[in-house]
Amino acid sequence: MAGPERTTKKLAQRIDLNYFKRPHPFRRWRFWLSVAAPLVAILWLTWYGVAGNNRVYSGGRLSSAHAVLAAKCDACHMKTVSSFSAKASDQACLSCHDGPMHHDNQTFTPNCASCHEEHQGRMRLAATADASCTQCHANLRTVGAPTKFTRDIENFGSRHPEFAALRPGAVDPGTIKLNHAVHLKKNLKGPNGEPVQLDCDDCHRPPTSAQPLRFGSATGTPVAIAQKSDLPIAISARAYMAPVTYVKHCVACHGLQFDKRFTESVPHDTPQVIHTFLIQKFQQYVAAHPAELREPGPDRTLPQKPVPVAVRVVTRDQWVAERVSESEELLWRKACKQCHALSIPGDGELPTVAKSNITTRWMPHADFNHERHQMLKCTECHAGALTSHETADILLPGIATCEKCHHSGADGAESRCFECHTYHDWTKEKEVKGRLTLTRLAE
Amino acid sequence: MRIDHTHRKWFAASLIIFGVATAVYVPYAAHSPSGLRGGSAIGLTFGIVGSAFMVFSGLLAARKKVPVWRLGRAQAWMRGHLWLGLLSLPIIFFHAGFRFGGPLTSVLMWLVIVVVASGVFGAALQHYLPHTMTVQVPGETIFEQIDHVREHLVTEADRLVAAVAGASEPAQAGSREGFALAAQTGVAVEDGTAPLRSFYEREMRPFLASRGKRHQLLSDGDRAHSAFEGLRTLLPAEIHETTKKLEAICEEERQLRRQSLLHQWLHGWLMLHIPLSFGLLLLGCVHAITALRY
Numbered sequence: 001m002a003g004p005e006r007t008t009k010k011l012a013q014r015i016d017l018n019y020f021k022r023p024h025p026f027r028r029w030r031f032w033l034s035v036a037a038p039l040v041a042i043l044w045l046t047w048y049g050v051a052g053n054n055r056v057y058s059g060g061r062l063s064s065a066h067a068v069l070a071a072k073c074d075a076c077h078m079k080t081v082s083s084f085s086a087k088a089s090d091q092a093c094l095s096c097h098d099g100p101m102h103h104d105n106q107t108f109t110p111n112c113a114s115c116h117e118e119h120q121g122r123m124r125l126a127a128t129a130d131a132s133c134t135q136c137h138a139n140l141r142t143v144g145a146p147t148k149f150t151r152d153i154e155n156f157g158s159r160h161p162e163f164a165a166l167r168p169g170a171v172d173p174g175t176i177k178l179n180h181a182v183h184l185k186k187n188l189k190g191p192n193g194e195p196v197q198l199d200c201d202d203c204h205r206p207p208t209s210a211q212p213l214r215f216g217s218a219t220g221t222p223v224a225i226a227q228k229s230d231l232p233i234a235i236s237a238r239a240y241m242a243p244v245t246y247v248k249h250c251v252a253c254h255g256l257q258f259d260k261r262f263t264e265s266v267p268h269d270t271p272q273v274i275h276t277f278l279i280q281k282f283q284q285y286v287a288a289h290p291a292e293l294r295e296p297g298p299d300r301t302l303p304q305k306p307v308p309v310a311v312r313v314v315t316r317d318q319w320v321a322e323r324v325s326e327s328e329e330l331l332w333r334k335a336c337k338q339c340h341a342l343s344i345p346g347d348g349e350l351p352t353v354a355k356s357n358i359t360t361r362w363m364p365h366a367d368f369n370h371e372r373h374q375m376l377k378c379t380e381c382h383a384g385a386l387t388s389h390e391t392a393d394i395l396l397p398g399i400a401t402c403e404k405c406h407h408s409g410a411d412g413a414e415s416r417c418f419e420c421h422t423y424h425d426w427t428k429e430k431e432v433k434g435r436l437t438l439t440r441l442a443e
Numbered sequence: 444m445r446i447d448h449t450h451r452k453w454f455a456a457s458l459i460i461f462g463v464a465t466a467v468y469v470p471y472a473a474h475s476p477s478g479l480r481g482g483s484a485i486g487l488t489f490g491i492v493g494s495a496f497m498v499f500s501g502l503l504a505a506r507k508k509v510p511v512w513r514l515g516r517a518q519a520w521m522r523g524h525l526w527l528g529l530l531s532l533p534i535i536f537f538h539a540g541f542r543f544g545g546p547l548t549s550v551l552m553w554l555v556i557v558v559v560a561s562g563v564f565g566a567a568l569q570h571y572l573p574h575t576m577t578v579q580v581p582g583e584t585i586f587e588q589i590d591h592v593r594e595h596l597v598t599e600a601d602r603l604v605a606a607v608a609g610a611s612e613p614a615q616a617g618s619r620e621g622f623a624l625a626a627q628t629g630v631a632v633e634d635g636t637a638p639l640r641s642f643y644e645r646e647m648r649p650f651l652a653s654r655g656k657r658h659q660l661l662s663d664g665d666r667a668h669s670a671f672e673g674l675r676t677l678l679p680a681e682i683h684e685t686t687k688k689l690e691a692i693c694e695e696e697r698q699l700r701r702q703s704l705l706h707q708w709l710h711g712w713l714m715l716h717i718p719l720s721f722g723l724l725l726l727g728c729v730h731a732i733t734a735l736r737y
Contacts, residue, residue, distance in 0.1 A: 011584070014584075014591070014592050015584075015585060015588050016588060016591050019585065019587050019588055019591070020587075024586070024587045026710065029714060030714055030717060033714055033717070034717050034721050036718065037719060037721050037722040038721045040722070041725050042725070045547075045726075045729060055545065055546065056545070056547050057545065057547055057730075057733040057734075057737065058544075058545035058546065058547075059481075059544045059545050060542065060543075060544040060545050060548075061545075073737070077737050085735070085736055086736055086737055087737065088737075119544065120542075131474060131475060
């Protein structure tokens, strides 16, 4: 809509030829903002530097266990002399806590940070990724002797073998004859002859259980199963069940009476001890009851033909020997044999009792915690107990039972390797002398 | 710069680079315990490549400052700036393993996101707005001279009105030329031009002097045309030509306003993009040094 005055010349004459000498506010603002932005960045870093705080350079929040060291970068990032780099070395980790080797015949030892990755926020450092384990166990090689372990495990749900105790050919090595099905049936004869129904926890309890046994003796002092060297030291005292013992769990129903003259039982001990006990008992008895040495013979009186009863007189030693022999016959061939595997050589020799071989821990290469699973009924996992008649039956749940809950996905319980397996052999843990002070931590 | 067929090779190359980077990243991250770390060999490679892309993108400003150096064509530099700058975002994400990390690295990640996002936004504007400006602002002038041209328009309008209706009060009050006009013309104000004076003082001069105020009658072309048509019905025929010239001046003012607005859109994003990119490059250097150390 330009009028006749809008010639190119007229338009050009409107322009101030020196305009380029004066920067437009737009350009000025852009220039000064471009100076201000890096300046703000430098001031920000300088502020942290003046405060002596290196957290600005941190790669992320530390785990809960190391949160107290958040401002102490040099606690882990130790700089060696004449070196630019100050990476967190294994030496820094080991200066506070040990990390024993996994196996002597492993082909390499990964450094601490490759599995326990820090600066990932408030997470458990021990919750390592499966890849930390499968870097070896997906294609397992060893130094020296070949390994007996499965060589290609991907994760719990893929290529993880069945638990060793349940593989084909595996049997319970225990020699104690126990029929779970009988013990769990209804109307079982109780200690006083009354019908009872046993529950799993009438025999199987963690060592620190304080509840009295229904059909046993008093609980007494709990036995710490952590004394066993093959058990992980850090495991909870309620993780595993205490071994079943005769004196706590069996004695109420399975007494070891040996003679009607005595109400007490023989001690639950070796045949030699029992033999000595019997001799002592009968010797004490006959000393107090010398009339027992005269044993009346059997009454052979016939109708209308009285026969005088013969009296047999024996010496004390003879009497004791005969009574001991009778008692031992009862014990070896009935009472003890009911549960134990005995080999009786004959000729008056004492029998040999096979070692009980009760397995206290079925999976020595994995950790399990009963306390964490206490909301489940025992027979949900140990379903075989209800129908097991043989000692050789292994009543452990198989991997399929565990996978019902422990599987990958949002609806599964933890199924990564660390949940059950430990890399560090804590039985070889070495003590570490602490080097930090509270003052240093609070600085 | 328009993103047209001349960008095809850059687009293809960028796609290939992105594909290769993804093909390297995905399996490595899947097999790395806890994901890929920036300090690993591959993570470090991604970091170096991403930084190189960002540094190259930043060098565009230097290339523009020294055109005599002739280090490649400016258009090639601009295409490289666009495509390599865009690629730097996924490459840096691969380097970081899609984690933000600590304070410095979090700031850097946000800076990368904002700089690239503002760059994409600016590239889109630079693609569409120039054509829009050509169509909507045929009377385009030098942006820095818009205010100066506006002053000329005001003076010209004052002169036109003074010539037929005497110097308007705002003209007299507002400029020495207004006083001179009033003295020069000494035109006897006829009653027939009163509507023109009234319209000029009430609507047109405030419109010309307001520099972008909205909701004015003359800021809309159709309403302005209707207003002038209505004005002409009130005025003698001999001054209709003057009203047409005034209408042309209003149209020119509207175009200047339009040009100013489009220019602000076209270049305003640079207020964010350029300063933040300088901050990004500086903090990136600091991060590179400290990360290599620790």
